[in-house]
């Protein structure tokens with residue numbers, strides 16, 4: 001049985017990866033310090049003997065006994081309000097954490113896949129963004145702690161590939177949504193849905209003309225799985241090229257939830273990218289991958305998840321179990 005280590009295993013993407021690898025017959029070791037992850041995302045896996053959980057911080061030291069075939073580094077705060085709250089940890093997990101895991105991969109002769117991001121392109125001057133674009137990032141802006149950690153992570157990973165011959169995979173993940181996103185993580189989709197559920201107005205930042213392209217989580221996980229098993233060591237964009245303005249997105253959420261609330265406009269955060277859309281030609285060619293789930297279907301599933309989560313939390317509070 002192949003053994004895979006997934007850091008950030010209790011997070012949004014990490015927990016979906018744990019499910020996928022269990023489903024594919026792997027022994028899965030999830031690691032998380034639970035700063036932004038949530039143990040409830042993986043508690044259904046705890047009874048399985050092919051699943052283990054390590055509560056530890058990859059920025060410090062990583063110890064895993066026994067063989068490892070694959071390492072997927074998904075530990076990191078990933079929403080702008082998280083990395084404003086914990087900027088140093090964000091820098092450390094992308095830099096020191098990556099270095100520790102590359103060392104572990106080398107010691108175990110494991111293949112290492114790192115979770116990079118469309119944020120390496122910053123506020124892009126090239127549209128749509130392809131992997132050859134170097135980006136436009138402000139290193140000292142509020143997003144710099146995340147963007148630069150991820151850029152360093154890519155550089156470090158490539159150095160281990162060229163210098164040590166380590167097998168590496170780099171996925172550049174664009175905006176992704178789906179069940180297990182944190183309702184309070186501050187990103188557009190959880191913010192809009194939770195505002196609708198609480199009967200509050202939806203807060204659009206700026207004039208809402210900035211664009212994003214949202215990928216449903218199952219499509220993303222499929223792309224990552226294919227990339228890991230491919231033989232391509234360089235960065236690959238994985239995301240959905242269906243681009244939409246944030247204002248249109250808020251309007252879709254209003255329609256989906258049937259809320260009576262309206263849109264209110266707030267100041268645009270510093271360095272908020274104006275536009276974002278992945279060029280996925282490389283993923284199509286190398287992985288024979290493209291997203292399949294429409295935004296309409298993906299949003300319905302996600303809304304149901306958020307509704308249930310809010311109901312469960314409300315019941316727990318009411319019954320005094322929380």
Ligand code: UDP
Nearest residue numbers: 080186187188189191203204205210246272
């Ligand atoms: N946004 C918004 N209202 C919110 C949260 C986010 O208008 O309550 C905007 C944000 O300014 C950005 C876009 O939605 O332009 C996507 O933000 P998100 O935090 O989801 O991800 P990003 O792609 O910026 O990392």
